[in-house]
Amino acid sequence: LFAPAHLYVGRTPALTLKLERIQYPLSARFTNGVELVGYALPVDAAPCDMAGEELPLTLYLRRNDAGASEDIDALLFAHLMTPDLQLQDNGPLGNGYPLTLWREDDIVDDRRAFALPEPLTPGKAYFETGLFWLSSNGAIRRAGIVDAEGRIGGDQVVFGPIELCNGVARVSFDDLSPVGAVFENRIALEGLRSERPANEPGALRVELGWRALDRSPTAYTAFVHLLNDEGAIVSQHDFPPGGEANPTHLWVPGETVRSTALLALPPDFAPARYRLRIGLYEPVSGRQLTVKRPGQREEATFLIVDGIER
Known part of the structure; x- marks a missing residue:
């Protein structure tokens, strides 16, 4: 037996998230018209006793140029770079909300989670994210990031540092x-x-x-x-x-x-x-x-x- 399917017909609901309410605003515009406009993190540091727990990351994106291409969708890669490991949570952009349904300037949240290793290596971690562009001809490639002058300068965004296990040394200013x-x-x-x-x-x-x-x-x-x-x-x-x-x-x-x-x-x-x-x-x-x-x-x-x- 199959569970009954539900088909919703009509206008998609308005997404009312405002840029000024995003915890950490960013601006990274990809060549397929998608822009990373910010992110949210619940903690500044992960103490040693957080080993084995999940660290959530929320990304906020919008499609600010719906006519940028005829390509139909994208995958998002998200990496947490620790001193000795790369943790990954990769998958469909917008957690499966199809890019073809995004209206121009709607802000869509994309939630990822990373299981912190046991034990935690003291130091600093940070995130990397970007898009794999799924073309209509079946090809998959990384979407470049466009700067203010229209030049492609890279294909991933680095952000969101987190201290691990009290591993960031502090320096003194006593002589200043x-x-x-x-x-x-x-x-x-x-x-x-x-x-x-x-x-x-x-x-x-x-x-x-x-x-x-x-x-x-x-x-x-x-x-x-x-x-x-x-x-x-x-x-x-x-x-x-x-x-x-x-x-x-x-x-x-x-x-x-x-x-x-x-x-x-x-x-x-x-x-x-x-x-x-x-x-x-x-x-x-x-x-x-x-x-x-x-x-x-x-x-x-x-x-x-x-x-x-x-």
């Missing part, structure tokens, strides 16, 4: 002067110190102490400018504040990071005539993050620091 500047409630510049190294008298070394307040959607670049008394840049250093191996979108909430900027000094350098300008920006768009310091009413897109060490 307090700053307390906050960039869009995601990253704080907690401290700073500048000095002229004895072995490099023609350079100024700037030590920076960062703290992740929440997960970041992209890998930001830091800039440190040396300004003269007319406000002109005489030296600068742009760099990933966590280095190439630890970009900001893989910083776990609460993680502390130190970085160093080295600025070439002009021959007539006099500390009283110079200031530092510091900030963060998105490397693709160039947008600078807004920043506020304690007691500051208005936001700015950079931080000015006086009092350069002699």
Whole structure:
């Protein structure tokens, strides 16, 4: 005997999820017209006693270009990358809700779950996701990701860092002067110190102490400018504040990071005539993050620091 089937005829219900209610917004637009607009995670860290439990991940997607192709569907791959394992939960996009039924700009949730290994290896984990494009001719290929200028720059999104088993080391800022500047409630510049190294008298070394307040959607670049008394840049250093191996979108909430900027000094350098300008920006768009310091009413897109060490 078969259970009775139910056939529903009529208009599909409106999906009313709003972008501003998504826990972690993202923007990754695939070549088949599907866009990953964000995700949700229930925890910032998995302690050792979470070994063997399921870690849920919710992805939010929409089809913002229903006429992008004649291809009929897609599979979504989702990987949890731990220090020593790749865990997978791959399957139909939208948990089986056919892509052909998605209306333009509807937001569809896609739920995945990962069984954490036993025992948990201390360290950091993160997610990778992307689409396998199922063409009408039967071919299967990865869907590329399109940037703001229409170029295909990759085929997977990396996001959602999680600390495992208290395995992310914290660094001290005790030797830095307090700053307390906050960039869009995601990253704080907690401290700073500048000095002229004895072995490099023609350079100024700037030590920076960062703290992740929440997960970041992209890998930001830091800039440190040396300004003269007319406000002109005489030296600068742009760099990933966590280095190439630890970009900001893989910083776990609460993680502390130190970085160093080295600025070439002009021959007539006099500390009283110079200031530092510091900030963060998105490397693709160039947008600078807004920043506020304690007691500051208005936001700015950079931080000015006086009092350069002699």
